[in-house]
Every structure is written in C-alpha cells, then in structure tokens.
Amino acid sequence: MSKVIGIDLGTSISKMASIVNGEPKCLDSREGSVLIPSIVALAKSGERLVGDLAKRQAVTNPKNTIFAVKRFIGRRFSDPEVQKELKRLPYETRERSDGGVEIKLGEGWHTPIEISSMVLQKIKADAEEKLGGKVDAAVITCPANFDDSQRKATKTAGEVRSCRIQCSKNH
C-alpha cells in the first residue's frame, strides 16, 4: 500500500513524518537521525551525497557542497535578498536566461528546484525504507511569507521526483 509523508523542507535542516499506527511520528533518516541537513554535494570521488554525508565532507569540498538553496527557490537572480545571500556562499551561481538563479554542482548547472528535489528524493527513499512501502504522495511545508511562485517552485521540486504533492502548508 502506498504511503503519504509530511516533509518539513527547511533552509538548513529538513524533517519527515508519517502516520504510524494511527499516530503522527517523525521518521529517522538512513543515518539514524531525525534531522536531515538540506545539503547536496558532489564528492571528490564523483559520488552524489545528500544530508549528513554531504555535511561531513563540506569542509574539504566547499565549491561542490550546496546548501541553503531554499532562499533562491522561486526568486529572481536580481532580487536584493538573493544578491545579499550570494555574497556569503562558497559555491558558484549565475543568472539563468529566464532571470532565475542557477547553481554549479560539478560540471553541471542546476536550478534551486533541482537541488531541492535531490534532498526530497533522499527523504522519500529513506521514508520508503523506514515505512516498508512506496511513498507516492507528500505534504511539503512552506513558510507563511512564501509567495505564489515560491510555493509553485517548492511543489515542482517535489513533483520532479515522481511524488504527488498534495498541498503546501504555512508554518
């Protein structure tokens, strides 16, 4: 039977929960932690790492360790908030043809949606392992100050990984 999970997609940390035996319960990641760092990295060995594993190698690989992408979701490159953030980041970014933000990971350029979807994919895989069933739908949280384009972008990030996003809630 397919399952539904709730994901708190945070800027630096994410969490997941599901209804287990009729009770809502936070689920552990494969690494055994409830808190999953919202970090994606391309290791020097070429392997893609997400979560705790990405965080553990961040010091040695700052250019290919992507974090805090939620700040760019659904925002334009010229946005003053984005420009302020970009000054603090060790990884490369550029303006996309449509005015959005693009992030360099390895040799490729990715949108914040794609990076977020990598985090969501890991969360989904961990939840499936934990719950012992396929997860095909999720509820993803959105901050109350997210505008429509940011909400849509978050939803798209979930849908990229063949997950039906039921709705986004304010938190």
Add this chain to the structure above:
Amino acid sequence: MGEDLTKASAPAKASEDKPEGEEKLAATKGGEPRPEDSGREECQKQRDEYLAGWQRARADFLNYKKEEMERMAEILKYGAEEMVLKFLPILDNFEIAEKKLLNKDDENIKGFLLIKNQILDFLKNHGVEGIKAIGEKFDPNWHEVVEEVADNGSPQAIVEEVQKGYKINNRLLRASKVKINKIN
C-alpha cells in the same frame, strides 16, 4: 493486519443467515413487518456492528502487540545509545590525557590506562566499537572532515584524528572528526 481483518468481515454474513424461528414469524404475518420485528432487526444490526468492531479491535491489538515486540527488540539492541553518547566525552578526556602523557612506564600511569581499557571493554560488551581512522581513506559514512592538510600520503587519506568516532552494533554512534590529506 490483512489476515485479521478478513475475520472482521464475518459478521456481515452472519446477518444474512436469519434464525429459523424468525423466518416462520415473517411468514405468518404474510410479509408485513411487525413492530417487534423492526426492533429485532435493529438489535441484530447493532450486534453485527459490535461484533465487527470487536474483531477489528482484536486485530489491531494483535498487530500492536507484534509491533511493540519489534520496538522492544530495537530498544534492547540500541537502547544504550543515548547513555553511551553522554558517556563518550569522558572517554575523550581519557584519550586527551593519554596523548599528553610523557612517561607511560610509570606504575600510576599504567593503572590510569588500565581504567581506560576497562571502560573500552565495558563498551565493547555493549556492542560499542571505535571507528578506524588514521591511515584509512576518508569515508563520509563514518568520518567527518574538519581540516585538509598537505601530507605525503595518498589523497583523501586520514592523517590525524581530532575526535574519536564510535559505532554501536555496526551503526554509527558518532562520526570521527578527522584531518585528511589534500588532493593535489
């Protein structure tokens, strides 16, 4: 849960099998419903509902019992995790003190180190083991890099362990904080 719930569907069938006397009563009235018959039907409906509810509750209880047993087994296996995690800083201080020792042949020092080994044996008996670090290749599953240094060894090899890591029953308890060799 599936196999138990199949039992729960039994009451629906039971309601179809009317008692013999009931059929006779209905026949004598020529099919017209009597007030006592509707009362009986209501009671039977309630009976079926209660029976199905009881069977579901029983199935849920059996499933709960099974899951609780699994949870208990998990707690027994990894229950010490919290306690050991709080205990590790004490062991870290032993490690730091050992590194600073100049004369390890002193009898008092030997006794001090024996206490450390005793703690390690105790932890080993509870499934806690240290993670190998120095000389190994960096593995984010077990190690956390705190610094990159230039060394003659192979790239990504661990050259120094800043804080020892531990695993419990082959599951990570605390990643070891290490310094690794730079990739040129």
